[in-house]
Amino acid sequence: MTGAELTLQILQQHGVDSVFGYPGGAIMPLYDAIYDSPIKHFLCRHEQGAAFAAVGYARASKKVGVCLATSGPGATNLITGLADAMSDSVPVVAITGQVPTVAMGSDAFQEVDIIGLSLAVTKHCVQVTNVEDIPTAIEEAISIALSGRMGPVLIDIPKDIQVAETQVGGKGPMNGNGPTAVDCHHDLAIEQAKTLISQAKKPVLYVGGGVGMADAVSELREFSQLSKIPSVSTLKGLGTVAADDEYYLGMLGMHGTKAANYAVQQCDLLIAVGARFDDRVTGKLKEFASNAKVIHFDIDQAEVNKRRLVDVALLGDLKVNLPATAVTTDIAPWQQYCRRMIIDFAWQYDHPGEKIFAPALLNKLSQLMPDTTVVTTDVGQHQMWTAQHMAFAQPENFLSSGGQGAMGFGLPAAIGAQVSRPNDTVIAVSGDGSFMMNVQELATLKRYGIPVKIVLIDNARLGMVRQWQQIFFEERYSETDLSDNPDFVMLAQAFDIKGQVITTKQQVDAALKEMLAHDGPYLLQVRIDELDNVWPLVPPNAANEAMLESVK
Amino acid sequence: MQQHNLTITAKHQPVVLERLLQVTRYRGFNVVGMTMFPVSELEQLTIELSVVSDKSVDNLKNQLLKIIDIEQIKVEDQALQKFMA
Numbered sequence A: 001m002t003g004a005e006l007t008l009q010i011l012q013q014h015g016v017d018s019v020f021g022y023p024g025g026a027i028m029p030l031y032d033a034i035y036d037s038p039i040k041h042f043l044c045r046h047e048q049g050a051a052f053a054a055v056g057y058a059r060a061s062k063k064v065g066v067c068l069a070t071s072g073p074g075a076t077n078l079i080t081g082l083a084d085a086m087s088d089s090v091p092v093v094a095i096t097g098q099v100p101t102v103a104m105g106s107d108a109f110q111e112v113d114i115i116g117l118s119l120a121v122t123k124h125c126v127q128v129t130n131v132e133d134i135p136t137a138i139e140e141a142i143s144i145a146l147s148g149r150m151g152p153v154l155i156d157i158p159k160d161i162q163v164a165e166t167q168v169g170g171k172g173p174m175n176g177n178g179p180t181a182v183d184c185h186h187d188l189a190i191e192q193a194k195t196l197i198s199q200a201k202k203p204v205l206y207v208g209g210g211v212g213m214a215d216a217v218s219e220l221r222e223f224s225q226l227s228k229i230p231s232v233s234t235l236k237g238l239g240t241v242a243a244d245d246e247y248y249l250g251m252l253g254m255h256g257t258k259a260a261n262y263a264v265q266q267c268d269l270l271i272a273v274g275a276r277f278d279d280r281v282t283g284k285l286k287e288f289a290s291n292a293k294v295i296h297f298d299i300d301q302a303e304v305n306k307r308r309l310v311d312v313a314l315l316g317d318l319k320v321n322l323p324a325t326a327v328t329t330d331i332a333p334w335q336q337y338c339r340r341m342i343i344d345f346a347w348q349y350d351h352p353g354e355k356i357f358a359p360a361l362l363n364k365l366s367q368l369m370p371d372t373t374v375v376t377t378d379v380g381q382h383q384m385w386t387a388q389h390m391a392f393a394q395p396e397n398f399l400s401s402g403g404q405g406a407m408g409f410g411l412p413a414a415i416g417a418q419v420s421r422p423n424d425t426v427i428a429v430s431g432d433g434s435f436m437m438n439v440q441e442l443a444t445l446k447r448y449g450i451p452v453k454i455v456l457i458d459n460a461r462l463g464m465v466r467q468w469q470q471i472f473f474e475e476r477y478s479e480t481d482l483s484d485n486p487d488f489v490m491l492a493q494a495f496d497i498k499g500q501v502i503t504t505k506q507q508v509d510a511a512l513k514e515m516l517a518h519d520g521p522y523l524l525q526v527r528i529d530e531l532d533n534v535w536p537l538v539p540p541n542a543a544n545e546a547m548l549e550s551v552k
Numbered sequence B: 001m002q003q004h005n006l007t008i009t010a011k012h013q014p015v016v017l018e019r020l021l022q023v024t025r026y027r028g029f030n031v032v033g034m035t036m037f038p039v040s041e042l043e044q045l046t047i048e049l050s051v052v053s054d055k056s057v058d059n060l061k062n063q064l065l066k067i068i069d070i071e072q073i074k075v076e077d078q079a080l081q082k083f084m085a
C-alpha cells in the first residue's frame, strides 16, 4: 500500500466519508488514490471554498471536516478557512501536499512553508517525514481536532511520502467521532457557584457557542428550566436556548436586542457558559456588566480571566458541570422585569412603503422553513438581520463566521452542511458583496446537484461598511457602491441554477414558498433599499446600553 | 514591565519551538533570554524562557499549555517563586 492509500484508509477508519478539495502537483498521488477510494471527494472551485465547506460540514454534523489542497498556492488558499475554524473552534483536518522531501528547503516550484504559515491559524500542525508515521499523524490530528476546545489541525505530506510503499496499517478508530472533553470539576467551585446563583437577585445566563460544541444543549436547557434565570446568547450560541423560552432575551452585543443588553448591563451575576467575552459582545469592556459577579464555565483554561476576571471558574465538561450547579432561584421581580423588556422591546415588522424589509422577510422565512433547516450566512448587515430575526432549533442549524467575520463563508459552508445533512433544507443568506467572494462555488452546486437555497439580500452596496461610513465617517462612501453588480439571476442560470429577483413586499411570500419547494439549488435575489441599516447598534468603544436606533 | 522566567518541558518535536515563540509574541510578551537543551535521550526538551510584559503571565502560561507538545510550565517571577502545573 502507498502512503496515499494509507492516508485514505485511516481517514475512512475514522468515519470520514466525504472530503472537500482541489488537486495539484504535490498532492497528485493522494488524488490518484481517491480515484479508487469509497471516500466521496467534492471538488470545490477554490481551496478557500474547500476549507469553508469542511467547516460547514463539521459544524452542521458535529463530525470532523476534512479538506485537501496541493502545496504552495493551494495550501495558502486554505489559510482563511483555517483562521475561521481556529476562531470558532471547529474540528477540521486539512491535508496539504508538499514538494518531495529532497526538494524541501530549496525554494522549489510551488514550495511554501505551510507549517510556518499555519502556526497562527491551527491548533496543531505536523509535517510527515516518514510513511510509517501516517497512521499516527492522522489519528492524532483527528483526535486533537475533536478534543477539548476543538480546532483545526494541518497535516503536510511530501509527495515522495505519498508514493512510498508501506506495510503498516492503522490501529482503527480510537474513540470515534464526537466531542470529547476532559472532566475536571471541582467540588469547591461547584459549591461556590451554587451559592452565588442562589444568592443573586438579578442573574443572567450568557450562552456561547461552546454549549453546542460540548453537546450540552439539553443540559443547558435543563439548567435554565430549573433556575428560570433570564438568558442571552452570542452569535455562535444562537439555537442553544429555545427561541420561545419565557425568559430568553435574544442576542447580546453590538447588534444585540435592547432587552438582552439592558439585562446584562444591570445584572448582579453573569453566568458565562462556553463564551469568551468577545469585544463584539462586551462593547467597552470596563463598563460591561460592571456590577456583576461572574461565573465562567469553559473547557479552555486560557479563556478564564483573559478578558474579564471571574469570581468562580468551572473548567471542564459542560455536560457534567451544568447539572452539578443547577439550582432553583427566587428572583421573581427580576424575571418580571425581563419579561416586560421582552414584550416592550419585541421586534416590529411593520414597515412603510412597497420596498422589501429584510428583517420581515427573514422572519417570514424562519416561520416557513422546516425546524431542521440549516442556515448559513455571509458577513455584514444580512448576517446580523439573520441572527436577529430568524430562530434556530439547535446551534448546529445556524452557521456564521463569528470570530473572523469572513466574507465568502456562506455559500461554501452551506455546501458542506448540505453534504453532511443531505435530507435537511440548507439556506445560505448572503449579501451582494460577500456572495461574489466565493461565487465560483456555484459550479460545485451544479456539479453535484447540491440543493442549497441562496437568499441574496441585495442592497447594491457593501452594506455594513456603508452603514459605518454613514454614521461614523460623515457619509463619505468610499468604495462601497456596488451598483454595477452582475445580473445575479443570469449568473445563476449560467450554472443551471434556477432563480428570480423580487423587489416588493407583495412578492415575498410566494417567492419564499417557491424557493423552499424547489427541488434543487435556487437563488432568490431580494432587492432592498441601499440605505437600510441594522439596529440597534452599539458604537465602537461604547458601553452596551448606549445603543443607537437611528442615524442621528 | 515585569520579567518572568518560565521553565518549559516539551516534546522534542520540530515545530514546538516556533509555536512557543509565536504564541509568546502574539500574546504580548518580549523574549529577553532563552536557553534550551534536550533531556531524556532527545525525546524531551527543557526550555528556559525569560519574558517581559505588563500582561498577566498566568494568561501566557495558560495559552502556552495549549500547545500540544508542551507538557509542563513552571513560572518564576523576579521576586517570588511560584510553582504551577
Ligand SMILES: Cc1ncc(C[n+]2csc(CCOP(=O)(O)OP(=O)(O)O)c2C)c(N)n1
Pocket: A378, A379, A380, A381, A382, A383, A405, A406, A407, A408, A430, A431, A432, A433, A434, A435, A457, A459, A461, A462, A463, A464, A465
Ligand atoms: C474577507 C472580508 N473582507 C472584508 C470584510 C469587511 N466587511 C465586513 S461587512 C462588509 C460588507 C459586506 O457586504 P455584503 O456582503 O453586500 O453584505 P451587507 O452588509 O450589504 O448585507 C465588509 C466589506 C470582511 N468581513 N471579510
